[in-house]
Amino acid sequence: MPGERINDAMILAARGPKNHVDPFRPYHMLVEPECSADGIVEDVATIFLSNRECPFRCLMCDLWKNTTNEKVPVGAISEQIRFALSSLPQASHVKLYNSGNFFDAQAIPREEFKSIASLVSGFQTVIVENHPKLCGASCVEFQQMCGTQLEVALGLETSHEPTLSLLNKQMTTRDFARACRFLVKNDMRVRAFILLRPPGTSEVEGVQRAIESIRFAFDCGVQCCAVIAVRAGNGMMEQLQANAVFTPPVLRSLETAVDETIMWKRGRVFADLWDVEQFSECGSCVRRRVERLQQMNLSQTIGPSVSCDDCSEFGAC
Numbered sequence: 001m002p003g004e005r006i007n008d009a010m011i012l013a014a015r016g017p018k019n020h021v022d023p024f025r026p027y028h029m030l031v032e033p034e035c036s037a038d039g040i041v042e043d044v045a046t047i048f049l050s051n052r053e054c055p056f057r058c059l060m061c062d063l064w065k066n067t068t069n070e071k072v073p074v075g076a077i078s079e080q081i082r083f084a085l086s087s088l089p090q091a092s093h094v095k096l097y098n099s100g101n102f103f104d105a106q107a108i109p110r111e112e113f114k115s116i117a118s119l120v121s122g123f124q125t126v127i128v129e130n131h132p133k134l135c136g137a138s139c140v141e142f143q144q145m146c147g148t149q150l151e152v153a154l155g156l157e158t159s160h161e162p163t164l165s166l167l168n169k170q171m172t173t174r175d176f177a178r179a180c181r182f183l184v185k186n187d188m189r190v191r192a193f194i195l196l197r198p199p200g201t202s203e204v205e206g207v208q209r210a211i212e213s214i215r216f217a218f219d220c221g222v223q224c225c226a227v228i229a230v231r232a233g234n235g236m237m238e239q240l241q242a243n244a245v246f247t248p249p250v251l252r253s254l255e256t257a258v259d260e261t262i263m264w265k266r267g268r269v270f271a272d273l274w275d276v277e278q279f280s281e282c283g284s285c286v287r288r289r290v291e292r293l294q295q296m297n298l299s300q301t302i303g304p305s306v307s308c309d310d311c312s313e314f315g316a317c
Contacts, residue, residue: 023051023080024080027050031091035268050080052067053099055104058168065234075115085119094123097128125148132155133179139186152183153192155169156193192217229249255289258296
């Protein structure tokens with residue numbers, strides 16, 4: 001596998017089974033606080049929509065696990081959103097995350113734009129995720145229907161071109177920059193997902209390239225970056241790990257990347273904290289480190305560093 005070009009067929013062959021999802025119900029939903037673009041901590045409702053799998057087979061992605069093989073019926077997405085909003089506490093902003101691309105017509109039927117927009121028009125911000133190559137007129141159309149601020153989350157992953165190619169992302173940094181220009185020109189906000197230590201990088205390279213990628217994203221007009229520690233769990237990543245092409249990052253590296261980039265004050269920087277405890281090698285300080293990152297996410301200021309006698313001697317965490 002080392003040096004071998006990884007393609008869709010290899011990624012698909014490494015997969016396990018999908019989870020069963022109901023096309024008329026979101027597969028998950030929650031409300032959590034987030035620092036808004038105005039610097040205010042406000043509640044955000046996140047609805048994880050059940051829909052057709054993303055056509056882009058990114059090497060590290062495991063979101064396909066909660067998708068369907070076929071296009072969902074017209075009306076199903078609106079019903080999922082209606083159900084979630086009737087079940088969740090009130091929030092100021094909403095994320096419609098669909099394990100792929102909101103503006104992929106095979107995932108979110110265009111016929112539902114108007115009904116979806118009517119359901120979310122009361123939120124201050126509507127945040128959707130999308131591939132840079134699928135940013136076009138439909139984004140503008142949907143924002144106009146919503147009558148509120150649309151924010152599009154794009155997976156930059158890394159600004160290191162060889163790694164982008166390895167990830168099977170099917171885009172270049174020029175594609176990302178072009179999408180950002182289009183969205184910003186049309187009064188949409190942009191956030192970016194940045195990977196910490198993708199395959200083929202050492203721990204030091206992983207941190208450096210995450211920082212470089214956040215700088216690149218801000219240069220492109222992005223207002224918010226979420227840093228995601230790369231993990232195994234989709235089949236392909238386990239194979240890469242077994243072949244010494246991939247090693248998960250350590251928690252301290254996530255701290256380093258966020259510490260450095262929050263200081264710039266160029267935009268919000270969030271550490272993705274989903275199941276982040278797995279990246280710590282020290283049980284004594286992991287809780288304090290995660291709490292520190294949580295507070296930094298909300299305040300967008302650098303918190304006091306965590307010292308730990310148990311791990312400082314051998315460089316864990």
